[in-house]
Structure formats: structure tokens, C-alpha cells
Amino acid sequence: MSIPLVPLESILLLPIEEFAKNVTFKLRSGGRAAAFFAVPEEGAFRLVIVIAWDAEGRLELVSAMAAGSFPSLTAELPQLHLFEREIYELTGLKPEGHPWLKPVRFPGGAVKPGVMDYFRVHGSEVHEVAVGPVHAGVIEPGHFRFQCHGEKVFHLEIALGYQHRGVERRLAAGPDARGIHYAETLAGDTTAGHAWAYCGALEMLSGTEVPPRAQALRGIMLELERLANHTGDLGALSGDVAYLPTASFCGRLRGEFLNMTALLCGNRFGRNMFKPGGVNFDLSGTLRKELKLRLDDVFRDVETAVSLLWKTNSVVDRFDATGLVLADAARGLGLVGPVARACGIPLDTRRNFPYGPYHDFTLSASGRGDVYARAYVRWAEIQKSAQLIGGWLDALPAGPVEAPCGPLKPGSAAVSLVEGWRGQICHAALTGSDGRFRYYKVVDPSFHNWMGLAMALRNGEISDFPLCNKSFNLSYCGHDL
Amino acid sequence: MFKEIIARLKQGYRTMEFPSPDLKLPARGLGLPWVKTLELEKAAAACPYGAVTAGPGGGLDLGRCIFCGACAKAAPDAVEFTSNYKLCAGSRGDLVAGTGHYKRPEPVAADLRRILGRSLRLRQVSAGGCAACEADCNVLGTLAFDMGRFGVQFVASPRHADGLLVTGPVTKNMALALRKTYDAVPGPKVVIACGACAIAGGPYAGHEECPGIPADIPVDLYIPGCPPHPLTILDGILRLIGRID
Numbered sequence: 121m122s123i124p125l126v127p128l129e130s131i132l133l134l135p136i137e138e139f140a141k142n143v144t145f146k147l148r149s150g151g152r153a154a155a156f157f158a159v160p161e162e163g164a165f166r167l168v169i170v171i172a173w174d175a176e177g178r179l180e181l182v183s184a185m186a187a188g189s190f191p192s193l194t195a196e197l198p199q200l201h202l203f204e205r206e207i208y209e210l211t212g213l214k215p216e217g218h219p220w221l222k223p224v225r226f227p228g229g230a231v232k233p234g235v236m237d238y239f240r241v242h243g244s245e246v247h248e249v250a251v252g253p254v255h256a257g258v259i260e261p262g263h264f265r266f267q268c269h270g271e272k273v274f275h276l277e278i279a280l281g282y283q284h285r286g287v288e289r290r291l292a293a294g295p296d297a298r299g300i301h302y303a304e305t306l307a308g309d310t311t312a313g314h315a316w317a318y319c320g321a322l323e324m325l326s327g328t329e330v331p332p333r334a335q336a337l338r339g340i341m342l343e344l345e346r347l348a349n350h351t352g353d354l355g356a357l358s359g360d361v362a363y364l365p366t367a368s369f370c371g372r373l374r375g376e377f378l379n380m381t382a383l384l385c386g387n388r389f390g391r392n393m394f395k396p397g398g399v400n401f402d403l404s405g406t407l408r409k410e411l412k413l414r415l416d417d418v419f420r421d422v423e424t425a426v427s428l429l430w431k432t433n434s435v436v437d438r439f440d441a442t443g444l445v446l447a448d449a450a451r452g453l454g455l456v457g458p459v460a461r462a463c464g465i466p467l468d469t470r471r472n473f474p475y476g477p478y479h480d481f482t483l484s485a486s487g488r489g490d491v492y493a494r495a496y497v498r499w500a501e502i503q504k505s506a507q508l509i510g511g512w513l514d515a516l517p518a519g520p521v522e523a524p525c526g527p528l529k530p531g532s533a534a535v536s537l538v539e540g541w542r543g544q545i546c547h548a549a550l551t552g553s554d555g556r557f558r559y560y561k562v563v564d565p566s567f568h569n570w571m572g573l574a575m576a577l578r579n580g581e582i583s584d585f586p587l588c589n590k591s592f593n594l595s596y597c598g599h600d601l
Numbered sequence: 602m603f604k605e606i607i608a609r610l611k612q613g614y615r616t617m618e619f620p621s622p623d624l625k626l627p628a629r630g631l632g633l634p635w636v637k638t639l640e641l642e643k644a645a646a647a648c649p650y651g652a653v654t655a656g657p658g659g660g661l662d663l664g665r666c667i668f669c670g671a672c673a674k675a676a677p678d679a680v681e682f683t684s685n686y687k688l689c690a691g692s693r694g695d696l697v698a699g700t701g702h703y704k705r706p707e708p709v710a711a712d713l714r715r716i717l718g719r720s721l722r723l724r725q726v727s728a729g730g731c732a733a734c735e736a737d738c739n740v741l742g743t744l745a746f747d748m749g750r751f752g753v754q755f756v757a758s759p760r761h762a763d764g765l766l767v768t769g770p771v772t773k774n775m776a777l778a779l780r781k782t783y784d785a786v787p788g789p790k791v792v793i794a795c796g797a798c799a800i801a802g803g804p805y806a807g808h809e810e811c812p813g814i815p816a817d818i819p820v821d822l823y824i825p826g827c828p829p830h831p832l833t834i835l836d837g838i839l840r841l842i843g844r845i846d
Contacts, residue, residue: 283769428604
């Protein structure tokens with residue numbers, strides 16, 4: 121899940137030019153940026169990068185002091201582009217030489233969201249299509265600006281920030297009674313993912329060991345969340361190609377998984393389950409049997425519904441070769457989650473950085489990065505999640521479901537990683553000398569992946585946009601915080 | 602063609618009867634609170650969102666409540682949550698659950714009921730919503746709940762709509778879009794505030810980034826919850842247009 125707790129003084133601190141060389145070398149030789157942020161320190165800022173060595177399951181922190189500006193690394197390492205823009209927006213530290221320095225969340229109200237210079241294509245037959253913030257469906261807001269030539273999309277630019285609520289600054293003022301609720305709702309369909317990451321950070325900082333029964337229950341919650349969302353996504357993808365049977369069945373089946381989550385904790389989205397030290401609800405013998413029965417029943421129905429997709433030529437024809445993201449682009453942009461795995465990139469936190477009840481996890485990574493691959497990976501993960509939950513229900517460890525969570529170690533850094541259903545979630549917490557948070561960074565997987573969607577639309581047809589968008593299904597509020 | 606028919610036979614008919622006396626929230630779910638006494642000091646101290654007020658005129662403000670259950674845990678003799686999913690109210694004040702009877706929303710006036718009673722088209726606006734309220738509104742269109750059978754539908758444009766269903770604490774960054782969408786809905790129109798965030802900010806209450814629904818946009822229906830259970834949302838919408846009482 122993380123590195124062992126790191127005292128702040130032991131984080132590698134380099135002069136800024138060394139930092140640039142060091143980070144460039146590492147991210148070129150197999151490292152990946154899990155987070156990159158700037159912490160206010162001694163009147164200036166300390167840049168901190170969390171480098172994930174996925175193949176080794178190792179995290180590394182590198183830092184440098186900066187004031188006023190710092191050399192941008194984006195041109196060499198595109199995966200840092202949004203982190204550097206975010207640093208600029210939050211702190212004023214200018215990434216010198218950033219090729220795409222634009223707002224991220226438009227905080228403060230000085231600049232209206234979506235009002236910026238869009239990359240334009242000029243020509244007599246080129247036209248621009250603007251969609252959002254309010255979208256036609258029941259969905260969060262965001263702005264999409266397409267540069268089109270007839271039906272063909274040359275370029276898509278995505279402007280977000282409409283959902284910005286000020287989560288990070290408020291989390292950093294904790295820990296307090298509201299903290300868990302911020303974690304639960306910062307991306308409300310990823311309650312289990314973020315709540316686990318948040319609790320994980322607190323547990324690391326306080327040296328709390330979560331009992332095995334609670335770990336298994338947490339695993340059940342996270343996998344149920346994955347099941348619900350992947351099932352919903354396959355239904356929505358089906359709807360986007362007008363294949364109504366699967367769309368209709370999955371619409372109901374998603375709700376069945378949500379109802380199973382509610383069986384455990386009373387809330388369809390898993391609110392009120394996670395707490396630092398463990399979980400709030402246990403599973404009695406009868407409830408366990410009921411959950412197992414429901415799981416088997418619903419999984420059978422999902423299998424019936426989803427198998428129609430691969431057997432229907434009109435569906436496969438729409439999915440196949442649509443919204444292509446090449447593996448090199450995915451790696452270069454630092455994409456995570458099913459989107460990355462659909463390009464064949466073997467990245468899954470449950471495998472690379474095992475945590476909680478996940479041991480010897482086999483990930484599913486294959487495909488050529490089109491909508492078909494992103495759909496098929498979801499189906500593979502649905503099967504895997506059902507298997508995992510079944511296993512935990514059959515062999516739920518005995519014991520308590522919570523452990524007391526004591527005070528946090530002052531002057532320390534904790535990085536908590538969880539594989540949310542969209543991809544890797546990263547929470548980085550730094551404590552001050554008073555044992556309270558000094559800084560809190562949340563990286564939702566969508567923060568990495570929105571650029572992937574922009575790439576997927578290139579040279580595609582604008583009518584394939586809903587399909588591509590749904591095949592990514594990224595979080596607006598998880599990005600905007 | 603045949604594989605779809607076989608699949609449909611396997612899936613079965615799954616649309617629930619609504620309303621039905623058998624319908625309840627999940628066993629561990631937190632529905633309408635039973636406020637047993639107005640001596641709510643302990644409950645008030647446990648609430649992270651100031652939803653509980655002790656003393657005369659006090660109670661549990663369902664508009665501020667995110668249904669975390671902290672109050673009931675701290676003071677089980679004062680507050681207990683039931684499985685009753687019927688939580689909606691027609692005015693902000695009616696959302697305070699005291700020791701007395703909880704007031705249900707009145708349907709819209711008779712002339713509006715004639716227009717909207719059998720056909721309500723709603724434009725959903727997510728203004729800072731976390732995606733949970735949005736998801737549980739969307740689920741109403743799926744076959745288990747099938748709100749289409751009551752004539753209720755979400756539409757793609759405010760021009761096609763009879764009203765707005767707002768979710769989220771209404772961020773500064775969505776204020777203009779919400780205003781424009783509201784103005785674009787032709788009258789007569791209704792506004793529904795769905796979820797704790799839309800009513801009073803939810804977990805984001807007090808954030809300067811989230812000013813909330815502007816005071817000059819009148820709200821006709823308040824749906825509490827975080828997120829409200831789809832049964833709660835459906836119950837509220839149907840009461841608003843006078844389809845159930």
C-alpha cells in the first residue's frame with residue numbers, strides 16, 4: 121500500500137537542478153509519478169514527488185526547495201503536465217517552460233471556469249464544437265472543446281473545475297470528525313476507495329494495525345464498489361451503441377450490487393462503513409450467507425447480460441478500434457486503472473503494492489487500448505471481484521472489526537495507495553510538529569486519466585464521443601476536489 | 602435475436618410495485634429519525650454538521666443531516682433512525698424532525714397538477730455533486746424503479762423541461778451554468794433540491810467555494826439524504842405532482 125512511515129527530515133532533498141535531473145532519470149527508467157505537489161515551508165515551498173516503482177512495488181520520495189519558479193519537466197515527462205499546472209494554480213510557483221500552462225480548477229472566481237485559450241485548428245472547413253458544462257444526461261459538469269473537420273475530431277480539449285469544492289484545504293486542517301466524510305464524498309461513487317486511502321494514511325501515521333477481519337470487510341466493500349461501477353459502465357457502453365438489452369439489464373444489476381453494499385452498512389454507496397482503525401459494521405453468519413447467495417445470483421445475471429455484448433456484431437463493430445490509446449501514449453501520460461490495463465500495461469495497486477486482504481493478486485491487462493479492450497477488461501475484473509468476495513465470505517477471519525487509532529506521529533509523511541475502480545488512488549499526508557496535518561494531497565485516478573480521453577478522440581468521429589467518454593468514465597469531482 | 606429473448610426470459614420481470622407497504626430502506630439504512638426527546642445536547646455535540654438543536658423548537662434538521670448516525674450512536678435514548686424512506690418536505694422549515702408529526706410535502710397547486718401530474722420532464726443539473734445523488738437519480742430510469750411509468754423523465758435540454766433537479770452544494774464555478782439553465786426552462790417550472798448538498802451544503806456546508814442554490818431560485822421540493830435512497834427520491838417527486846399522498 122505504501123512506504124513505511126517516513127520522517128520528514130529523511131526525505132531526499134536536492135538542489136532544484138539536481139532534482140530535475142534525478143526525477144527525469146527515474147521517470148525514464150521505470151518510475152511513475154504517483155503524486156507531485158508543493159508544500160509551503162519556511163516562506164518558500166518544498167516540491168515533493170512520489171515516485172512509484174511499479175515493477176518492484178516500491179515508493180520513493182524526492183524533494184527540492186523552490187521559490188517563485190521551478191524548471192518544468194513536462195516537455196520531457198508529459199505525465200507531470202497536470203501536476204505542474206496544479207502547483208502553479210495552488211502556490212504561484214511557475215513551472216518555467218511548461219508547454220501548456222493553463223488553469224486546472226479555476227479557484228477563487230477571478231477567472232470563470234472554461235474561459236481560457238483553447239488550442240485551435242484554423243482552416244476554412246474547420247469548426248469548433250463546445251459541450252458543457254451542463255451535459256445532456258444525468259452526469260457531473262465539465263467542458264469539452266472539439267476541433268472538427270466534418271465528423272472527424274482533430275483535437276479535444278477538456279476544461280474542468282466546475283465541481284471544485286475546496287476539499288484538500290479542508291482535509292489539511294484535520295484530522296477531525298468531518299475528515300472521513302470528505303474522503304467519502306470527494307468522489308462519491310468511489311467512497312470505499314477514498315475512505316480506505318484516507319483511513320490508511322491515518323493508520324500509518326498512528327501505527328495502527330487494522331485487524332484481519334476488518335481488512336477482509338474493507339476488501340468486500342471495495343470489490344462491491346468495483347462490481348457496481350463496472351456493471352453500470354458495461355450497461356452504459358451498451359446504451360451508447362443502442363444495444364438496449366444489456367443496457368437495460370445492467371441498469372438493474374448495478375443497483376443489485378449497490379443493495380449488497382447497503383446490506384453491509386445501510387448505504388448504497390458505502391458511506392459510514394470505513395473508519396480509522398477498521399470498519400463500523402460486521403457480518404453475522406446469516407448476513408454472510410445472504411450476501412453470498414445474492415452475489416452468486418446477481419453474478420449469473422451479469423454474465424448473461426454481458427455475454428450478449430461479445431456475441432453481437434453490431435456492438436463489437438462499434439467498440440472495435442474506436443477511441444484508440446496507444447500503450448506508449450498511456451505510459452507517457454501516466455494513465456492508471458482499467459484504461460491502462462486495456463493497453464496491456466500491467467499496473468494494478470492490488471498487485472504492485474499489495475495492501476489489506478490482497479495477496480498474490482492476478483491482474484487482467486490485455487488489449488490494444490480501444491473501447492473494446494476497456495470494456496473487456498471491465499468484464500475480466502467483474503469476474504475477478506466476484507471471485508475475491510466469494511473467497512473472503514467463505515473464509516472471513518475471526519476477531520474484532522476495529523482497532524483504536526491513537527495520535528499521529530509528528531513531522532512525518534505517509535503515502536496511502538488503493539486501487540479504486542477507476543485506478544490508483546493516492547493520498548499523501550504530512551504531519552506538523554503538533555501531530556495534526558500540515559498538508560494533505562489527494563490524487564484521484566481521474567487526475568491522471570482525463571488527458572487519455574483527449575488523446576482517444578484524436579482522428580475519431582465526434583459521434584463516438586459518448587462511447588469513448590463512457591469507456592473511460594472518469595470522475596469530474598474527483599479531479600476538481 | 603433469440604439470444605436476447607432467452608436472456609430476457611432468464612432476467613425476468615423486475616419492476617417493483619410502487620408505492621407498496623412492503624417497501625423499506627435496507628435494514629441497516631438510516632431513514633426518518635424518531636426524535637424521542639428535545640433534550641438533544643449529547644446528540645447535538647456528536648453531530649459534525651450542526652444538524653441537531655436541543656430545546657424547544659429544536660430537533661434534527663434533515664436538510665443539514667448527512668445520515669452518518671453519529672447522533673444516534675452517541676445518544677440512542679434521544680434519537681433513533683427508522684427504515685421509513687418517506688423523507689421529503691415542501692419547505693425548508695418542514696425538514697426539521699422534532700418530537701411531533703413529520704410533515705410531508707404538499708403537491709403543487711391544482712392548475713400545475715393538471716399540467717404536470719401525468720407528465721413531468723426534469724432537467725438534472727449537477728452543481729458540485731459527488732456523483733452519488735446523480736447515480737441514484739439516474740437509477741430511477743432503470744427497470745427496477747421505472748419512473749417512466751409515472752410519466753416522469755429526465756430530458757436533455759432545459760427547453761424540454763418542466764423543472765430542474767439540482768444536486769450538489771452549488772459551487773461558485775457552477776453558479777452561472779445553474780442560473781442559465783434555470784432561466785432557460787420555460788414557465789411554469791418547479792425546482793427540486795436533491796440531497797444534503799443541494800439543501801444546505803451537506804459535507805461542504807460553510808465552504809466559500811460552495812455558495813448554494815441562490816435565494817431567488819425558489820425550491821418546491823427538498824429531498825434529504827446523502828445520497829437519498831432512490832425510493833426517497835421517487836416518493837418525493839410523485840408527491841410533488843400529486844400522484845401519491
